[in-house]
Amino acid sequence: MARARAADGGAPTMRDVAARAGVSAMTVSRVLKDDPGVGADTRTRVLAAVDALGYRRNENARSLRLGGASGLVGLVVTNLANPFYSRLALGVQEVLSAHGLRVLLSNTGEHAERERDVVTDLVAHQVDGMIVVPAGSSQSHLAPAAVHHMPVVLASRPPAGMDADCVLVDDFGGAEEGTRQLISDGHRRIGFLGNPPVIYTGAERFRGYWAAHEAAGLQPDEQFVRRGLTDVAAAEAAARAILGAADAPTALFCTNNRMSQGAIRAVHALGRPVAIAGFDDFELSDVLGVLGVPLTIVAYDADEVGRRAARLLLERIGQAAGTGQAARRTVVPTRVIRYGAAPA
Template sequence: MPQSDRSGRPRRSAPTVRDVAARAGVSPMTVSRVLRGEPRVSPSTRTRVLAAVDELGYRLDEVARSLRLGRASGLLGLVVTNLANPFYSRLALGAEEVARHHGLRLVLGSTGGEVRREAELTDDLVSRRVDGMIVVPAASEQTHLDAETLRGTPLVLASRPPSGIEADTVLVDDFGGARAGAAQLVRDGHTSVGFLGNPPGLFTGAERFRGWRAALEEAGVPVRDAWVRRDARDIGTAQAAALDLLERSDAPTALFCATNRLTLGAYRAVRQIGTGTALAGFDAVELADVLEGPLLIVSYDADEIGRRAARLLIDRVLAEPGTPVRPARRSVVPTTLVRYGVTR
């Protein structure tokens, strides 16, 4: 006997895979392949099936279905270090765009830069049978991300390279971007250029410091340790470090900042003491176009990091069982220089 809703009217039964198949004029197996994101479906067929899904309002309880079959969940995990940083929200949007195209969903977690928390999150994702995961490593300690610990769950690293493990990786051209930014400061006439960076144990910070140093050495500009601060972690500590540099009697006329948070801290310091210090920074800065004074940004497409990482991951996820395992791959996102305000 058909069920009724609270008004007493017969309740419509939920559409099934067979209903979708009939509407699209394909077999139920083809519908399943489209919903799993398998590549062996023609674009026209995929379009018809997805249109039928929308028209019928079909919803697949993928988790329940997968657990019944002993398969994964239809989910991809994304583990980042700091959700307060816009960089990671852009990375997540890029990854979600690709995941959604393949009928998958993204589960997001943040570690706060703590390795212990990262290990807990990745273990939880494995227990939930995610199809694979993208991780921005908190540190070079990555034994909890090896294939045995993850029980074979496909892994892609973003922003920072693998250390002691094998994994596909998507990086930014940290060294090249920093070298280009520092070199532009020199071409703008600065012969005293300081560096404001995060702790040297972080890969990005180390590579950007190396790029800054290389640019100055190539131009014959002095590299002075007194003009280097490498212990800033956020806007507040960056502001304090920049003030310490700029209040010196021999303060540099320009600062290169290793991240967008550090650039904002340095900007506050420059505004606070009213110097004409030129600023260059790595990573996009929100509202950079309305900030007063010259600002040079080493920019790149953070969404593209997420897109590339998701593509590499899904390529692993959809690999046919028994096919040879590909060697770990590395993709590098390029950078460009963007000027804001009046340059010196």
């Protein structure tokens, strides 16, 4: 049966329910709170009006009026097109939903100004806390005073100019181990496809790539280094340029799954046996290895990044304002997976 509409055509309010039932708004509120002092006939009329109008209480607004928690947590990420962030979000939701909290997800597209706007909105809505993957180098908008001392945990990238709990991946160690594996396979000319160096992960993974060369007594050839790449198409174009040069690299190290996918497309198009190592596992990477594209993947549990961030946030939410331990940092380990043969 079609539901009745509110008087103004919008979402029904408590006053609409009261008018339909012929009672006061206060009586409606008492019925919805299961007040035993409300008579059975009145309760029946109010509940019938609620059902007819499809009225739903705004629990968030109600809790704020009563000075309670909102039951909401903000999650701010930089690029939902990257599967890493969907896995991180699933990890966050897994932990928070078990504690009765809901997640408000926002995507900034790596735009610092958009991130500031999102954070401002979340603070205005008085969420219980935030988990943020920061987009820019300035994080003043996340400082305790700026967010009214709301609990904030950073994920994937560390705090800059402020103290905050954070969950990181072993970016340096993973990149060093992945590059070292290529060197162990006999590669001496290894190209590099990386995301912007201003991004923490990009800087740390480049540092690991360089450190592995230095440890082996090698010097990377900077003409085969491309940084500042942001998507698969840019990575493919960069890989084609690198591999088309004289004395081209026999291997490529890529700083994330989008870089790796671009490199794989370039290698396939050129029909040249080039080994690829990259951060972040991705769907069908094992199949590509079987099909003859030698892949070395630096993998880690992206869900665990989200789970750890959520646990840290829950601890902060449970602490009284102005109390608690110093900012904490936890690092999720990486491991190297080999798909297919990796000849030099």
